[in-house]
Amino acid sequence: MASQTAFEQEVARLIVDSLNLEDIAPEDIEPEDALFREGLGLDSIDALELALAISRAYGVQIRSDDENNRQIFASLRALSAHIEANRAAS
Amino acid sequence: MTAASSAEKATRPLMTSAPTPLAYIGERPITRAAFLADVQALAARLPAARAAFNLCQDRYHFAVAFAALLLRGQTSLLPPNRGRTTLAEIASQHPDAHALVDGPDAEIDVPILRVSASGEAGVAASPIPEIPADQTAVLAFSSGSTGAPTAHARSWGALDAVTRQAVACFELQQGPGPVLVGTVPPQHMYGLESTLLYALLGHASVLAERPFYPADVRAALSAHAPAVLVTTPFHLGACLRAGLDWPRPQRILCATAPLPPETAAQAERVFGCRLDEIYGCTEAGAIATRRTTAETDWTAYPGVQVFGTDAGRVRAQGPQHPEPVPLPDHIEARDPHHFRMEGRLADQLNIAGKRASLADLNRRLNAIPGVLDGVFIPPAQAADGAGIARLAALVVAPRRSSAEIQAELAQCMDPLFLPRPLVRVDHLPRSATGKLPRQVLLDLLARHGECA
Numbered sequence A: 001m002a003s004q005t006a007f008e009q010e011v012a013r014l015i016v017d018s019l020n021l022e023d024i025a026p027e028d029i030e031p032e033d034a035l036f037r038e039g040l041g042l043d044s045i046d047a048l049e050l051a052l053a054i055s056r057a058y059g060v061q062i063r064s065d066d067e068n069n070r071q072i073f074a075s076l077r078a079l080s081a082h083i084e085a086n087r088a089a090s
Numbered sequence B: 001m002t003a004a005s006s007a008e009k010a011t012r013p014l015m016t017s018a019p020t021p022l023a024y025i026g027e028r029p030i031t032r033a034a035f036l037a038d039v040q041a042l043a044a045r046l047p048a049a050r051a052a053f054n055l056c057q058d059r060y061h062f063a064v065a066f067a068a069l070l071l072r073g074q075t076s077l078l079p080p081n082r083g084r085t086t087l088a089e090i091a092s093q094h095p096d097a098h099a100l101v102d103g104p105d106a107e108i109d110v111p112i113l114r115v116s117a118s119g120e121a122g123v124a125a126s127p128i129p130e131i132p133a134d135q136t137a138v139l140a141f142s143s144g145s146t147g148a149p150t151a152h153a154r155s156w157g158a159l160d161a162v163t164r165q166a167v168a169c170f171e172l173q174q175g176p177g178p179v180l181v182g183t184v185p186p187q188h189m190y191g192l193e194s195t196l197l198y199a200l201l202g203h204a205s206v207l208a209e210r211p212f213y214p215a216d217v218r219a220a221l222s223a224h225a226p227a228v229l230v231t232t233p234f235h236l237g238a239c240l241r242a243g244l245d246w247p248r249p250q251r252i253l254c255a256t257a258p259l260p261p262e263t264a265a266q267a268e269r270v271f272g273c274r275l276d277e278i279y280g281c282t283e284a285g286a287i288a289t290r291r292t293t294a295e296t297d298w299t300a301y302p303g304v305q306v307f308g309t310d311a312g313r314v315r316a317q318g319p320q321h322p323e324p325v326p327l328p329d330h331i332e333a334r335d336p337h338h339f340r341m342e343g344r345l346a347d348q349l350n351i352a353g354k355r356a357s358l359a360d361l362n363r364r365l366n367a368i369p370g371v372l373d374g375v376f377i378p379p380a381q382a383a384d385g386a387g388i389a390r391l392a393a394l395v396v397a398p399r400r401s402s403a404e405i406q407a408e409l410a411q412c413m414d415p416l417f418l419p420r421p422l423v424r425v426d427h428l429p430r431s432a433t434g435k436l437p438r439q440v441l442l443d444l445l446a447r448h449g450e451c452a
Helices: A006-018 A044-058 A076-089 B002-007 B032-045 B059-071 B084-093 B156-169 B189-201 B214-223 B233-241 B261-271 B358-366 B402-410 B438-451
Strands: B011-013 B023-025 B028-030 B051-054 B075-078 B098-101 B112-114 B130-132 B136-143 B149-155 B179-182 B205-207 B227-231 B251-254 B274-281 B285-290 B298-300 B305-307 B315-317 B329-335 B338-344 B348-351 B354-357 B373-377 B392-396 B422-424
Touching (some): A006 A076, A044 B233, B011 B156, B023 B059, B051 B084, B059 B098, B059 B189, B179 B189, B189 B227, B189 B274, B214 B233, B261 B274, B305 B329, B354 B358, B358 B402, B373 B438, B402 B422
Parallel strands (some): B075 B136
Antiparallel strands (some): B011 B130, B023 B028, B136 B149, B285 B298, B329 B338, B348 B354
């Protein structure tokens, strides 16, 4: 099992809290696993909810026409990296 | 001669000759003549068939595909979701159907034609084509209260009639006309009517993109003025919670579930424009509107009447309905032109604006091989404020894993209806008469939560 970085732990907590994933512990989210469909089973409603939480917590606005939107939400690791990169840039 | 001309079929034009561009791809306007050239080019490539799936995601591609099918006398099939089983079921009813797609991932076993029109095929010099009014333009699908999916046919004349009513209500019948910034897919009746037909048959323009995140919606509204925001309570709520500064649209249209008056008032304040709700359903299409900050009752579109029946179900009929259509909600008719919506009928679910019948979901759950018994449990009430309440399910399936059952369900229903949680149990707590009292189910669900 790959271990979460400190920032990934923080984002994992945000995912679980903002989506009310009661039966999932933040530390159980595999950093490289898919968040949507076959992984955590998230859907478009969750994507919107998560985008709101990310904008509130980090001031990062997710856009559909962002380079590789699918890539951003691909995994906890990809999402955390996107947030970190865009937070640093602003 | 007289007999011959009266027997001549009534037709309606494919589109109006409004000066408004038919569409914008990004910020590039597509004239109606350029659109017609794209439509004619695609129509010439279509295989012979009676019907076709229109699965295009880009709204301009969808518009070209929709109009090309109309020109060829083919019916657009608008599936309620993209699950493999759902598409296969509809395809089995339409053996010669093909599919028009523009994305990578349609899991469908019929001949596929790619749509990539971009307004660059030239400029059509021909007059605007006429379409027979009685031609079946679309088949939309709902899960009927009996649990069987039901197809609802709309003729071109019916779509023309409802669109005329709506563009009169929303002041889209003359002038330069706004861009329709829609967060709803065009495969949904509301999306079809208000993000495509208002442009085709009124003075407005389609926006090819489908803004999804609040930042997308803001970018689209910033790029296009005047604009009408066509959205749902779910998306509108997300935009309001995003805490952004918003460009002022000309108007907001909202449908798929009733909007709380407080949210409507907040939206009018934050966006600085009026908000009108539309009442409609797959069965009848849009039939009424209200300005939610000023009125509770709905006003029927001009020409539409509502009336109660002995069975308690309220029916609606306008020139677009060959016969009165029972409405799938609990409705109290005030007079033939006004009604109040009291709530949904017991069997009907609405999650983030998507409707389903509980009986249909249960039927599909129990049809999965290895599922011996199973039941969906609707959420108590819509969660207040943030978040969307989801369904839960209790399932007896000793030989199937939760993941396998979820995967099977995902092929035949919208992801919004997938159960959270799906709990596997030894047996369901059926009463002597086979019934499953809601409270007993909730207790069982809660007990499982404690053990997990």
